[in-house]
Amino acid sequence: MNAVDPSLEASLIADWRTYPIVADLVDVKPREQALDTLWRDGRISLFHHQWLRDNCACNQCVYGVTREQLFEIVDVPEELHPQRTRIDEQGHLLIDWQDGHRSRYHPGWLRAHAYDEASRAERRAQRPQSRLWGAELGEQLPQFDYQAVMEQDDALLHWLLAVRDIGLTQLRDVPTREDVLPRLAKRISFIRESNFGVLFDVQSKADADSNAYTAFNLPLHTDLPTRELQPGLQFLHCLVNEATGGESVFVDGFAIAEALHQETPELFHLLCETPVEFRNKSRNSDYRCLAPIIALDAHGAVSEIRMGNFLRGPFDAPAERMPAFYSAYRRFIGMTREPRFRVQRRLEAGQLWCFDNRRTLHARTEFDPASGARHFKGCYVDRDELLSRIHVLQR
Structure with missing residues (x-):
């Protein structure tokens, strides 16, 4: 397994939680303003370029001590798009942006925050439910x-x-x-x-x-x-x-x-x-x-x-x-x-x-x-x- 590029060494998740990998990423296909990501279980999740750039968790975008965001989306062009996308040997989504910035996304985190309708429905079903009583x-x-x-x-x-x-x-x-x-x-x-x-x-x-x-x-x-x-x-x-x-x-x-x-x-x-x-x-x-x-x-x-x-x-x-x-x-x-x-x-x-x-x-x-x-x-x-x-x- 290849070593991680030192320029990408950073927390992959701007959070204190862990995210299990419920399905592997197997392919990425470009659209005009978004990427289609294909999961091993057959689900396709669309991620817009702005959403992906907004959620980069590298140490330039997120302060590792507090895990709070430093980056603001208004600081990059609205039409920002990837120059190169790929899935590395650890299963992470890697993006080289047109302005030279590089982002790396954990597949468990991506799946947990995907906003295709099937993923959103899963999250709705997992929300705590009040148990009504009399x-x-x-x-x-x-x-x-x-x-x-x-x-x-x-x-x-x-x-x-x-x-x-x-x-x-x-x-x-x-x-x-x-x-x-x-x-x-x-x-x-x-x-x-x-x-x-x-x-x-x-x-x-x-x-x-x-x-x-x-x-x-x-x-x-x-x-x-x-x-x-x-x-x-x-x-x-x-x-x-x-x-x-x-x-x-x-x-x-x-x-x-x-x-x-x-x-x-x-x-x-x-x-x-x-x-x-x-x-x-x-x-x-x-x-x-x-x-x-x-x-x-x-x-x-x-x-x-x-x-x-x-x-x-x-x-x-x-x-x-x-x-x-x-x-x-x-x-x-x-x-x-x-x-x-x-x-x-x-x-x-x-x-x-x-x-x-x-x-x-x-x-x-x-x-x-x-x-x-x-x-x-x-x-x-x-x-x-x-x-x-x-x-x-x-x-």
Whole structure:
């Protein structure tokens, strides 16, 4: 096998991941503005010249320490084209460009980023899928051992994948000390601070600045819908729970959105398209955010639910749309009350909820503060931190 040309010695991949070679490159055929590459399994992937030049990973185009791009495509002519293309003995695609630059592409990386329709369909199929749930999750609740999560990366990954895909998990055998929660959260990443602090205490307070800090029934909601970016993950660690009542209630907002889409699509679209102003007012702060109740991602899938009836202002919609919007809003809240969607469990001392606050709506039944102590410790970690930690653990 021939040695690699020293001028091409560089990282072939501007990434920290590895890319298995699922099929060898066997031929390259030129087009006017692109190359057709033929794979051993018969697939043909077209790569445009600009795309290939834009993704050169040589040490002139990518800084090897950070693996971030130095090159900008505007710095070469738009009509740039190869003078010579070939597949080397290691199976890499080599290109000599008309301006003298030389690029080398790893076949595993090329296949993983190919944008022919078959390759794009494969990537769509490999995207993580939310596992929708209803009342049956009460009997199948994902439960994890605290000590294993703290000490073993494979147990940590198993837990985080459940948080990502299901959106509601419980940890057991958690020490009932106040220093435990921040240590657990930092197994993922840093904690997100809010106006309620880095950590917050969920217990009845005479001078409460949120209904969460009362003994009232707390309806289903997401936390901080008043923020441009709602917190991703919410942790609730039970230190003591001797009070009568105060059970936790959860519903899968994604499952309700999907059911609404199937049963009354016109109401679903109203909740996706009509912004609602959510407000959180106290003596010292005033947070407001205008956003729809159901948000869709770039692929058209439900990515976020924003709900807090006790944290919203009057609806502001065109007069002709207002009756229909109220129908949609009433239907959504009505569905959260249907037994088919609800999971209701009491959290005991030494147990901990971790759930996706931008998906899983949570509530609390009324409790009697005179019947015994009830103290939960809480905090937030953003969803981006969860996904980053999963990617690092997987690679």
